[in-house]
Amino acid sequence: MDVAVFSTRGYDRTYLEVANHAGRHRLNFFETQLTLETAALAAEHRAVCCFVSDTLDCDVLKALAAIGVELVALRCTGFNNVNLSAAEELNIQVARVPAYSPHTVAEHTLALLLSLTRNIHRAYNRVREGNFALEGLLGFDLFGKTIGIVGTGAIGSIVAQIAAGFGCQVIAVDPTPDPECIKLGVTYVTLSDMCRCADILTLHCPLTPATKHLISDVELEQMKPGVTIINTSRGAVLDTAAVIRALKNEKIGALGLDVYEEEGDLFFNDLSAQIIQDDIFARLLTFPNVLITGHQGFFTHEAMTAISETTIANLTSFAQNRRAVHVLPAAGNIISGFENTEARLSEQVSRSQ
Numbered sequence: 001m002d003v004a005v006f007s008t009r010g011y012d013r014t015y016l017e018v019a020n021h022a023g024r025h026r027l028n029f030f031e032t033q034l035t036l037e038t039a040a041l042a043a044e045h046r047a048v049c050c051f052v053s054d055t056l057d058c059d060v061l062k063a064l065a066a067i068g069v070e071l072v073a074l075r076c077t078g079f080n081n082v083n084l085s086a087a088e089e090l091n092i093q094v095a096r097v098p099a100y101s102p103h104t105v106a107e108h109t110l111a112l113l114l115s116l117t118r119n120i121h122r123a124y125n126r127v128r129e130g131n132f133a134l135e136g137l138l139g140f141d142l143f144g145k146t147i148g149i150v151g152t153g154a155i156g157s158i159v160a161q162i163a164a165g166f167g168c169q170v171i172a173v174d175p176t177p178d179p180e181c182i183k184l185g186v187t188y189v190t191l192s193d194m195c196r197c198a199d200i201l202t203l204h205c206p207l208t209p210a211t212k213h214l215i216s217d218v219e220l221e222q223m224k225p226g227v228t229i230i231n232t233s234r235g236a237v238l239d240t241a242a243v244i245r246a247l248k249n250e251k252i253g254a255l256g257l258d259v260y261e262e263e264g265d266l267f268f269n270d271l272s273a274q275i276i277q278d279d280i281f282a283r284l285l286t287f288p289n290v291l292i293t294g295h296q297g298f299f300t301h302e303a304m305t306a307i308s309e310t311t312i313a314n315l316t317s318f319a320q321n322r323r324a325v326h327v328l329p330a331a332g333n334i335i336s337g338f339e340n341t342e343a344r345l346s347e348q349v350s351r352s353q
């Protein structure tokens with residue numbers, strides 16, 4: 001099957017070609033992102049293979065359908081960049097990688113957290129300049145701290161295991177509590193209670209209309225002074241403008257981000273010779289207690305192997321059976337699990353008392 005692969009980097013090509021070693025598909029790689037202007041590159045291809053930075057709104061999907069594209073194979077877990085209703089109407093199937101290596105993102109979450117709690121990022125720069133002074137590098141122990149996890153799916157549950165190993169008290173928000181987390185000693189609470197109790201907050205929920213700006217001014221105001229926040233889920237789960245306000249008034253003591261609301265024009269590109277035009281992102285970079293990585297939480301050998309193999313499996317299944325292995329259901333049947341989270345968790349807490 002002919003497949004147009006968008007937003008390709010050298011590593012994408014390497015891993016996809018290994019996964020496609022049997023040569024079942026003709027993969028044509030394009031470095032450009034998929035947009036309305038570049039959709040024509042997919043002409044004479046039955047499928048497009050896309051990433052989080054590609055645009056798959058109604059207009060782009062119409063353009064793809066008009067040139068004969070029948071499948072969108074996402075090489076990622078999230079699908080918030082896809083208009084599923086339009087895809088259904090246009091009879092374009094959408095498949096994804098539902099899980100690749102949850103340990104990968106969970107470990108990156110802890111890497112950000114440990115770097116911030118011990119000021120590793122600042123110490124690294126100082127030592128390279130011959131500055132070995134310790135002033136301003138005072139950290140804190142994770143042991144005994146309360147860590148709040150928003151979303152205890154595959155990734156969040158592993159973060160809970162690691163945090164428990166550090167001796168943290170773990171609380172969580174999720175409409176569907178994980179039995180293994182409960183066995184581990186995780187306490188499920190409401191989002192409001194988490195905001196009031198957590199020393200550290202880490203986000204692992206999907207981006208849906210229900211979770212957009214899940215953490216904004218109201219939630220930040222409820223948090224402890226000096227709270228540490230880590231986000232490796234999707235950028236828009238955090239209200240970035242509200243976060244900047246909370247950094248300025250020192251409500252947030254440290255912030256670790258692997259994702260950003262408007263990352264589409266920034267991440268996965270080398271912009272080192274350019275002036276960053278995003279003023280909000282540039283403001284984030286001015287805070288010494290903010291550590292940002294460019295959406296690399298997924299980027300390990302194990303995860304890239306799993307992503308590529310699952311993507312090729314989706315393509316092969318569609319070519320043979322006209323149905324991908326991990327096809328997304330129609331838009332109306334997507335349940336994020338976080339709709340009416342506060343009310344549902346309050347009901348669960350009441351039943352448990």
